[in-house]
Amino acid sequence: MSPDQIGFLTLLKKEVKRFWSVLGQTVTAPVITTVLYLLVFAQAMKDRSSAYDGISYTQFLLPGLVMMAVIQNAFANTSSSIVQSKIMGNLVFLQMAPLGPFEWFGAYLLAALLRVTLVAMAMLAVTLPFVSLPIQAPWALLAVFLLSGSSLAVIGLIAGIVAEKFDHIAAFTNFFIVPLSFLSGVFYSVHALPTLWYQASHLNPFFYMIDGFRYGFFGQADAPIALSLAWCAGFFVLSSAVCLRMLITGYKLKK
Template sequence: MSFNYIGCWALFIKEVRRFYSVAVQTIFAPVISSLLFLLIFGQVVSSEITAFEGVNYSQFLIPGLVMMTILQNAFANSSSSLIQAKVYGNINFVLLSPISPLEFYLAFVAASVVRGVAVGLGVLVIGWLAFDVQIINPLVVIVFAILASALMGSIGVAAGIISDKYDQLSAFQNFLIVPLTFLSGVFYSIKSLPETWQFISHFNPFFYMVDGFRYGFFNQGDISIVFSLLVTIIFFLGITMINLILLYKGVKIRN
C-alpha cells in the first residue's frame, strides 16, 4: 500500500505548530523548571553527592536534567494533543481522512521528537553556558535524544489513546512517568545506591536512556552503552507494536 506522505507531513506540521503556538507553556516553562532543578541540586547539594571521576556534580546533573526534560516533554506532547483532540472531538478530522494508522503514529511521534529535542536543547544550552559542560561523543547524545523522545512520544500516543479523560492521563503521568523519570538516575549515579536498589533500577527502562545519554557527555556510564542502546531500541519497537495494534484495531478512537 502506498504511503500518504503529504497527509503524514500535514499532520506532523500541525502537531508541531500546535505546541509552538503555546511555546511559553510547552517550551520555555519546562526549560525554566529544569533550570530550577539545576540551581537547587547543582548549587545547594552538589557537595553532598558523588559524581563520576573527574566530573563535578553540576556537570553530572546537566545531561540527566536534559534527558528528564526530553522524556517528560516528548510524552506530554503526544499524550496531551491526543486527549485534547478526543475531548474537543477534532480527532475526527484526522480519522475521517485517508491517513493510515502508521502515518498517524509517525506524525505524532515525530512531533514529540521535535518538542523533546527543542526543550532539551534549551536546557543544554543554558547548562553549557553556566557550567561549561562538554560533549565528548555528540553522535551518542543525538541518537539517545532522538530515540528517547521517540520512545516517550510513543508512550504518550498509547496513553492518549487509552485515556478518555484528562484525569486518566494525569494518573498516567503522575504515577508512571514522573516516578520512573526521577528514579532513573537523573540526579545520581545508581552506583551510589544500595545493591538492592541498584538491581531494581535495572528494571526501569528510563535508566538506560539517561545513562546512554550521559555516556555521550563523559564517555563513562553505569552500564554498557551498547546495552543501553539495545534496551532503548527494543523498548521503542515494543511500544510501537502496541500502538500500531491499538490504532489498527481503532481501540478507544474508532468505537
C-alpha cells in the same frame, strides 16, 4: 504527492503548530524548571563528589535533567494531543482524512521529537555558559536522544488512545512517568544505592535513557553503552508494536 503523504504532512504541520502556539508553556516552562533544579541541587550538593573522575556534580546533574525533560515532554506532547482531540470531538475529522496508521504514527512522533529537540537545545543554551559539558561520544548521544524521545512519544500515544479524559493522562504521568524519571539516576549514581535498589534500577528503562545520554557527554556511565542502547531500542520497538496495533485496529478510536 499521494493523498497519504499530503495527509501525513498536514497532520505533522497541525501538531507542530499546536505546541508552537503555546511555546511559553511547551518550551520555556521546562527550561525554567531545569534551571531551578540545577540551582537548588548544585547549591545543596556542591561539596558532593561526582561518580565520575574529573566531573563535578553539577556537570553530572545537567544531562540527567535534560533527558528527564525530554522524557516528560515527549510523553506530554502526544498524549495531550490525542486526548484533546477526543474531548473536543475533532478526532473524527482525522479519521476521515486520508491517513493510515503509519501516517498517524509518524506525524505524532516527529512533532514530539521536534518539541523535545527545542526543549533540549534551549536548556543547553541557557546552562552551558555556566556548566561546561564535553561531548565524548556524539553518535551515542544522538542515538540515545532519538530513541528515548521517540519511545516516550509512542508511550504518550498509547496513553492518549487508552485515556478518556485528562484525569487519566494525569494519573499515568503521576504514577508512571514521574516516578520512573526520578528513580532513574537523574540526581545520583545508582552505584550509591543499596543492593536491592541498585538491582531494581536496572529494570527501569528510563535509567538506560539517562545513563546512555550521560555517556554521550562524558564517555563514562553506570552501565555499558551497548546495554543502554539495546534497552532504548528494545523499549522503542516494543512500544511501537503495541501502538501500531492499536492504530491499525482502531482500538478506542473508532466509535
